Structure formats: C-alpha cells, structure tokens
Amino acid sequence: MIINLRKSEAKELFSFIFVNEEGKTIVKSENYAQKPSAKKGIESVKKNRQNDVRYELKESTNAKFFFNIKSTNGQIVETSPLFASEYERTAAIAELKADAPGTDFTE
Numbered sequence: 001m002i003i004n005l006r007k008s009e010a011k012e013l014f015s016f017i018f019v020n021e022e023g024k025t026i027v028k029s030e031n032y033a034q035k036p037s038a039k040k041g042i043e044s045v046k047k048n049r050q051n052d053v054r055y056e057l058k059e060s061t062n063a064k065f066f067f068n069i070k071s072t073n074g075q076i077v078e079t080s081p082l083f084a085s086e087y088e089r090t091a092a093i094a095e096l097k098a099d100a101p102g103t104d105f106t107e
Contacts, residue, residue: 005035011031045078064083066081067089
C-alpha cells in the first residue's frame, strides 16, 4: 500500500490517499491547510487503522457502503470510496489493516 500526499489549488491545499497495489484508492483524507497537519493525519490513520473501534461503517442514501476512520478524539480522518456491497467494504478494511506494517509514503 502506498500513501500519496497530494497538493491542490483548493483553499485547504493538502490531502492524502491510501492506494492498494492495484492502484485503487482505499481511503482518502479530509483537506488540510498545512502540510505538517496532513502528515499528522497520515500518522493518525497508520496508528488507528488496526483498531476496530476507530471504524465507522456507513451506508449511503443510494444503498452503497463506505467507512470512515476516526482519530482518538472522534474526528473523521479518512473516508473510503463507495462500495457496491458490505463484502467489498469489509475486504477493503481487511486490506488496509493487513498492510499496516509496511505502508510506503510518497510526496
């Protein structure tokens, strides 16, 4: 899994995504005004993704499934894309957890 720190032209410039080996985005972050804050967000996700309590499982209004990862203070740090089934959502969470020790970071 690779973590990509991204910079945009938005008001809050920085965000990051976790991408699996197939190039699919597993989770994406909120936007951050400063790069150090985004890096702290990355560390929060790396720390909290092993803890089931940090996952908020949700269903969208169009019957798709997604999840949020929350920090210890309850703030949503990352959100997954929408999945067609609960099984796909569960598989994405398992992939995110399984890759925890060796996640690479790119800027």
